[in-house]
Amino acid sequence: MVVDAAATVGIDIPVYCYHQALGPLGACRICLVEIEKMPKLMTACTTAATDGMVVHTQSQAAEKGRRGILEFLLINHPLDCPICDKGGECFLQDYVFQYGAGQARFEEAKIQRHKEYPVSPYILVDQERCVLCQRCVRFMGEYVGEEELLMDGRGVHTVITNVPGIPLTSPFSGNVIDLCPVGALLSEPYHYRARPWNIEREDTYCSQCPVGCSSSVTGRDGQVVRLEGRPTPGQWGWLCDHGRFTYDFGAHPTRLTEARLDGEPVTVGRAAQVLGQRLAAVVREHGPDAVAVLTGGSHTVEDHYALRRFADEVLGGSRAGLVKPVEADLPLALLGTFAELDQSDTVLLLGTDPYESAPVVHLALRENVRRRGLVVKALGDRHLLRDTLAGEEWVVEPGGMAAALAAATAGVSEHPDARLAAEGLAPADESLVRLGQALMEPGALTVLWDGREQDLAPALVALARARGEHPTRVLPTFGPRNWLAAARVGIPTDYETSRRILMDAADGRIQVLLLWGADPVRDFPDGDLAARALERCPEVYFGGVFPPDGAELLAGVLPTAAWAEEAGTYVNMEGRLQTGRGAASAPGQARPTRNILQAVARAYGTPLRKLDEWDPYEGTVDDRLVLPPLEGSVRPVSPPPAAESGFRLISGLEVALTHDPSEVAARTKEDRPARMHPADLADLGLLTGSGPVELSSGDRSFRVGVRGDPRIPRGRVFVPRGLRGVPINRLGGIAVAVRAVEEVASR
Amino acid sequence: MTSEELGTGGAPEWNPEWASWAAAAREEFPRAQSALMPFLHRVQTDEGWLRPEALDAAAHYLELPRQYVESVVSFYSLFRTEVTGHRTIHVCMSLSCALAGSDALLHNLEEALGVRVGQTTPDGAYTLLEAECLAACDLAPACQVNLRYVGPVPPERFQTLLEEEVSTREDA
Ligand code: SF4
Ligand code: SF4
Ligand code: FES
Ligand code: FES
Numbered sequence: 001m002v003v004d005a006a007a008t009v010g011i012d013i014p015v016y017c018y019h020q021a022l023g024p025l026g027a028c029r030i031c032l033v034e035i036e037k038m039p040k041l042m043t044a045c046t047t048a049a050t051d052g053m054v055v056h057t058q059s060q061a062a063e064k065g066r067r068g069i070l071e072f073l074l075i076n077h078p079l080d081c082p083i084c085d086k087g088g089e090c091f092l093q094d095y096v097f098q099y100g101a102g103q104a105r106f107e108e109a110k111i112q113r114h115k116e117y118p119v120s121p122y123i124l125v126d127q128e129r130c131v132l133c134q135r136c137v138r139f140m141g142e143y144v145g146e147e148e149l150l151m152d153g154r155g156v157h158t159v160i161t162n163v164p165g166i167p168l169t170s171p172f173s174g175n176v177i178d179l180c181p182v183g184a185l186l187s188e189p190y191h192y193r194a195r196p197w198n199i200e201r202e203d204t205y206c207s208q209c210p211v212g213c214s215s216s217v218t219g220r221d222g223q224v225v226r227l228e229g230r231p232t233p234g235q236w237g238w239l240c241d242h243g244r245f246t247y248d249f250g251a252h253p254t255r256l257t258e259a260r261l262d263g264e265p266v267t268v269g270r271a272a273q274v275l276g277q278r279l280a281a282v283v284r285e286h287g288p289d290a291v292a293v294l295t296g297g298s299h300t301v302e303d304h305y306a307l308r309r310f311a312d313e314v315l316g317g318s319r320a321g322l323v324k325p326v327e328a329d330l331p332l333a334l335l336g337t338f339a340e341l342d343q344s345d346t347v348l349l350l351g352t353d354p355y356e357s358a359p360v361v362h363l364a365l366r367e368n369v370r371r372r373g374l375v376v377k378a379l380g381d382r383h384l385l386r387d388t389l390a391g392e393e394w395v396v397e398p399g400g401m402a403a404a405l406a407a408a409t410a411g412v413s414e415h416p417d418a419r420l421a422a423e424g425l426a427p428a429d430e431s432l433v434r435l436g437q438a439l440m441e442p443g444a445l446t447v448l449w450d451g452r453e454q455d456l457a458p459a460l461v462a463l464a465r466a467r468g469e470h471p472t473r474v475l476p477t478f479g480p481r482n483w484l485a486a487a488r489v490g491i492p493t494d495y496e497t498s499r500r501i502l503m504d505a506a507d508g509r510i511q512v513l514l515l516w517g518a519d520p521v522r523d524f525p526d527g528d529l530a531a532r533a534l535e536r537c538p539e540v541y542f543g544g545v546f547p548p549d550g551a552e553l554l555a556g557v558l559p560t561a562a563w564a565e566e567a568g569t570y571v572n573m574e575g576r577l578q579t580g581r582g583a584a585s586a587p588g589q590a591r592p593t594r595n596i597l598q599a600v601a602r603a604y605g606t607p608l609r610k611l612d613e614w615d616p617y618e619g620t621v622d623d624r625l626v627l628p629p630l631e632g633s634v635r636p637v638s639p640p641p642a643a644e645s646g647f648r649l650i651s652g653l654e655v656a657l658t659h660d661p662s663e664v665a666a667r668t669k670e671d672r673p674a675r676m677h678p679a680d681l682a683d684l685g686l687l688t689g690s691g692p693v694e695l696s697s698g699d700r701s702f703r704v705g706v707r708g709d710p711r712i713p714r715g716r717v718f719v720p721r722g723l724r725g726v727p728i729n730r731l732g733g734i735a736v737a738v739r740a741v742e743e744v745a746s747r
Numbered sequence: 748m749t750s751e752e753l754g755t756g757g758a759p760e761w762n763p764e765w766a767s768w769a770a771a772a773r774e775e776f777p778r779a780q781s782a783l784m785p786f787l788h789r790v791q792t793d794e795g796w797l798r799p800e801a802l803d804a805a806a807h808y809l810e811l812p813r814q815y816v817e818s819v820v821s822f823y824s825l826f827r828t829e830v831t832g833h834r835t836i837h838v839c840m841s842l843s844c845a846l847a848g849s850d851a852l853l854h855n856l857e858e859a860l861g862v863r864v865g866q867t868t869p870d871g872a873y874t875l876l877e878a879e880c881l882a883a884c885d886l887a888p889a890c891q892v893n894l895r896y897v898g899p900v901p902p903e904r905f906q907t908l909l910e911e912e913v914s915t916r917e918d919a
Contacts, residue, residue: 147812152821163817164799 002042003031005049006057013057014066014095016181017133018045021236021367022143028133030073030095032065033057041065063099070100076110076156078128086183088196092131113159119149120168121667122188122245123177127159130184136160136176145366145388146170160184169668171359171656174244178229178237187226189245189664194220203230204580205570206243207298207563208659210481211358212572213239217564219583223251224564234339240359242655242665249562249660250584254546256559257588263552268589271556272596275541276603282511282539283315292501292510293320296517296544297480299560300568301488301577301616303593306608307516308489310597314606320491321498323518325653325722325729326451326478327525329494331461332487333630336446336473337574342368344473345443349378349393350460351401352450355386356654357477358573361448365389377438379404381650382718383711394435395713398648398734400640402455404432406462412436413466421462423636439463444471450653451478454495455637462634475573478653479722480523484571488616488625499526505533513540516593517560519548523722527729543596546661549724560593561586569616575625577617644735647680647717649695651728654720672705673726675718676738681708684740694739695719697731703741760800765790769808779809783819787826795831832867832874836908837891841880847887851902853877859905873909 001024003013016028026046033044036054041061049055056062073092081087113127134151137160141147148168152161162168177187200219205212206227214235218226227247231237249255259271266274282290293311295304311318338361341347347365355362366389368374376391378384381398385391396404406421411428413436428436439445445467447460464472486493502520504510506529513533520530534540534550542548543558551557565586569579586592594611601608617623657673659665672690681689690707695717704719704726712718717738719728768789772782783805790801797820806813820826838844838853853864856875860868867874883889886898892911900908 141812141814147814150814150818152818154822154824163813166813 002033002035002044002047002049002053002055006044006055011057013044014091014099015045016091016131017135019135019139019179022135022138025134025138028131029069030066032062032069034059034062066095066099067101070096071104071106073131074100074104075106076128078110078115080129081183083192084126084129084183085186085191085193086180090183091181092129092183111156114161116186116191117161118167118188119162120173122174122241123168124186124188124191125160126184126186127161129182130160130180131182132158132160133181135179135181136185139176139179140168140170140173143367144170144172144363146172148173149176171240171242171355172238172363174241175229175238178239189248190218190226193225194218199225200583202564202581202583204564204583205572205578206239207481207570208243208246209358209655210476210479210483210573211360212481212570212576212578213237213243213360214578215239215243217247217580217583219564222585224248224584234342238360238363240655241668242359242659245665245667246659246662247564248664249662250545250565251587252546252661252663254661255562255587255590256545256547256557257590259559259589260554260557262555268558268591268596269599271558272599273603275556275558276600276605278539279315279512279600280604283318286511288316288318290509290511291315291318291514292505292512293318293514293516294323294498294501294518294520295320295486295491296323296515296519296523297483297486298517298545299482299485299593301482301485301571302568302614303516303560304482304485304491305489305614305616306594306597306611308491309608309611310601313608314601314604319497319501321501322483322486322491322493323498323515323520323524323530324451324478324480324483324493324495325523325525327495328451328454328457329496330449330451330474330476331457331630331632332575332625333627334447334460334464334472334474335575335625335627336475337576337624338364338475340444340471340473341365341446341475343444344368344374344446346375346377346438346441346445348439348445348447349376349380349384349391350405350447350449350456351380351384351452352448352477352652353380353384353386354448354477355389356656357450357652358448358475359655361475361477362389375438375441377435379408379435382652382713382716386711392438394431397640397643398650398716399453402453402459402637403640404435405456405459406637408432408436408439409459409463409466410436412440415462415466415468417462417634418466421458421634421637425637425639440467442470445473447472447474448477449474451476452651458634459637461630461632464630465634477573479658480517482570484573484575484625485569487575488571488577495525498524499529502526502529502533505537506535508536511538513537515540515542515544515548517544518542519546521549522724522727523729525721525729527727528732531730543593545590558596559588559590560596561590565590566592571625575627577620577623577625579616641734647715647736647738649697649728649731649734649736650712650716650718651721652718653722657720658722670707672707673720673723674704674706675709675712676706676716677712677714678708678710680714681706684738686740692741693717694741695731695736696739697733697736700731702727702731760798761804762790762793762801765801765804766808769805773809779811780815782809783811783816787820791826795833795835796827796829799828830867830871832871834872834909834911835874835876835891835893837876837878837881837894838864839879839881839883839887839889840877843880843884843887844889847899848902849888852888852890852900852905855902855905856908859909 024046031044032041034056117125204217214230214232216230224247229237229239259268311320378393407428409418410422411433524530534553539555541556545562566582772786776782806816889898
């Protein structure tokens with residue numbers, strides 16, 4: 001299009017309705033240009049640029065056309081820029097200033113409409129300011145595929161609204177605030193909070209899931225007040241609402257802002273000193289093996305580097321590990337990128353529904369399907385495809401994904417590793433052979449995997465080897481957000497290392513356990529082991545932003561600075577380093593991890609040298625981790641667990657539920673996190689389609705709210721992992737009894 | 748909302764005939780978007796206006812987004828989304844009729860019925876509406892009663908409109 005061609009040579013043509021992700025529409029006509037040999041002004045956004053075309057963007061005719069359009073747009077505009085949230089960030093202001101007339105000629109009364117009409121708990125429409133570009137309606141309807149906004153009425157009476165009584169619920173709805181070129185779609189939580197000239201707006205990356213969407217954070221008076229999407233080359237700048245509206249987590253009431261020793265508040269300096277002296281005494285007496293460090297993978301790369309050096313140099317070689325909510329380890333050699341996803345011929349969703357676990361990746365998949373017919377396959381223990389993402393899927397028994405993948409590969413490939421992985425498994429049936437064929441198709445394959453089922457690692461390696469020179473890439477959709485930072489600095493990220501550390505702590509072989517942002521009781525797949533470790537280890541110290549489960553067992557707590565409170569580097573699910581800047585200040589006594597660890601190191605007697613001289617990007621290629629080669633042998637995958645009667649537990653990760661505590665995002669937080677097939681709910685007597693149930697297995701049980709979801713196969717209960725108060729990692733086994741319980745009236 | 752959640756029988760306030768009307772519209776116009784208007788017209792002829800449930804039903808039976816149905820209904824001014832009386836009186840307010848006194852006619856009707864333009868009498872007998880040029884300027888001031896032309900109606904003869912014989916919806 002002429003508009004894009006002009007942009008490549010640095011000429012800016014004004015647009016409202018046009019957006020490259022949405023395609024041309026030609027609704028607003030602000031982009032009028034004069035094209036030689038064409039009788040009338042043309043819209044630059046719908047006219048394809050051709051060889052030899054001569055376009056005038058600044059001619060008298062073009063400017064007159066634009067001025068006319070702007071005059072029309074302002075006929076019913078309330079001109080209330082002084083109280084508009086977007087005042088100073090608005091393309092109507094900018095273009096009128098640049099091209100418009102100074103004075104309006106329209107003297108009649110303006111049409112009045114809704115000014116603060118809520119279409120969702122987060123979004124207000126000011127219908128008087130709308131220029132009817134339709135970006136918002138098309139984004140929701142066409143791009144996201146969730147038609148939730150509409151144009152109501154006709155002609156001059158047209159307004160943007162929702163169906164009465166049906167608010168927007170899409171997790172992508174917040175993007176319309178960014179997309180709206182004027183002050184018509186507004187963020188309710190940001191409404192009347194700040195003006196562009198008294199804020200700090202800094203480049204950052206979302207902190208809520210490993211996608212790491214590029215964004216801008218707005219700080220005012222030391223507090224984060226907004227998060228917006230930020231387009232970068234190759235990325236549109238979309239955010240999901242879970243990330244967008246969780247920006248206030250640093251100010252949440254449960255945020256740690258003071259240091260504690262044995263439950264008593266102390267200064268951070270004092271706590272660091274005591275910790276340093278205790279560590280020195282323990283290491284002197286029992287050696288460095290009596291201390292271990294577990295990171296939760298939420299702090300920055302720089303923080304992880306400090307942690308690593310602290311374990312190595314100060315403690316003299318203590319073990320370090322990562323607590324993650326899944327049991328499997330990704331062979332890092334297979335780590336893929338979003339650019340590779342955009343080039344892939346086939347995508348396999350392996351146990352994961354990206355809409356839930358990595359929301360903006362769902363949008364990328366959908367765009368690839370729509371734009372170039374990407375083929376989507378899914379293999380899971382529940383239905384992973386949705387109305388907005390079509391494909392072909394295989395639903396297998398709980399715990400049976402690895403066996404299915406290995407059998408499918410071996411059903412089609414003669415590769416020795418494929419055979420080895422499938423050794424002892426039943427041969428692939430017709431349906432699995434079809435899966436194998438789809439996965440062995442030539443071209444590039446990208447697998448999205450949520451890290452469940454340990455045996456999927458060898459099954460994936462076997463698949464990659466069987467595919468030979470055809471690229472096989474894996475994008476891990478599991479958190480924690482910054483777990484690859486641990487990989488960057490050499491902290492082991494495998495399940496076995498952290499399991500050993502917890503075992504040793506539970507067996508009394510570790511005297512001091514240092515948790516850095518780690519919440520093992522909640523997150524570690526073997527929750528009982530983690531709980532035993534915290535109970536039996538004589539001294540457990542915690543550094544982080546939110547208190548972990550079992551906080552009463554801690555010997556000491558050190559509050560650390562969080563995202564957006566200092567500059568820091570993150571590594572997203574493609575292994576890409578992303579440095580975000582700070583726009584707020586850490587509350588109370590919270591301090592950057594590096595400063596705290598340095599204070600502990602001093603008290604220990606071994607200060608860390610040149611901590612700040614390290615460059616996280618050193619040795620990376622294209623800002624990405626350097627991946628190890630794919631080596632090692634493949635082991636046979638174990639057969640799927642025998643089918644049992646009763647309900648079976650399945651799980652997964654959901655950003656909507658496990659994001660940081662946030663008062664803003666709490667507006668739409670689901671309080672029935674578990675899901676079952678509606679027919680199963682009806683059988684349990686929950687005829688309204690939701691309610692509290694008790695899940696039990698052996699002598700363990702807990703209560704959880706459940707809602708109906710036809711995408712959960714019958715006889716299964718889906719419970720998300722890593723949720724406070726929902727200890728799915730302590731039930732053990734996959735057979736559970738489910739019983740509806742009376743709703744206990746609360747408050 | 749999926750069809751399963753709604754149940755195919757529909758909520759109690761849904762007219763059971765709507766399903767077959769939608770099917771009939773679908774037969775004539777295989778594209779759901781095209782079948783929408785005939786379906787809505789049929790419901791409006793039957794009930795006089797389009798209740799929100801009718802829009803829900805249109806979306807459900809024709810498998811269209813509810814938002815799309817809403818947009819279409821709001822686009823056409825002859826679709827009514829408010830309760831409508833037994834007789835709907837349209838008074839043309841465009842140029843020829845205005846010159847012939849449609850203003851006064853409308854005023855007289857408002858007085859007689861005790862409602863403002865756009866409203867329905869509490870007993871549900873009459874709805875009073877304005878119209879743009881009805882393309883019957885030779886009958887100015889031109890009116891419609893249940894879409895049937897009446898005119899000319901001089902302002903003082905407003906009563907004739909109220910007594911106009913109408914084919915009631917029941918006979919339709
Ligand atoms: S609300 Fe904004 S994005 Fe939507 S049509 Fe109006 S101006 Fe465009
Ligand atoms: S997809 Fe993840 S990184 Fe992106 S906005 Fe959502 S939570 Fe944040
Ligand atoms: S930007 Fe070209 S018509 Fe809207
Ligand atoms: S002006 Fe009334 S019918 Fe034409």
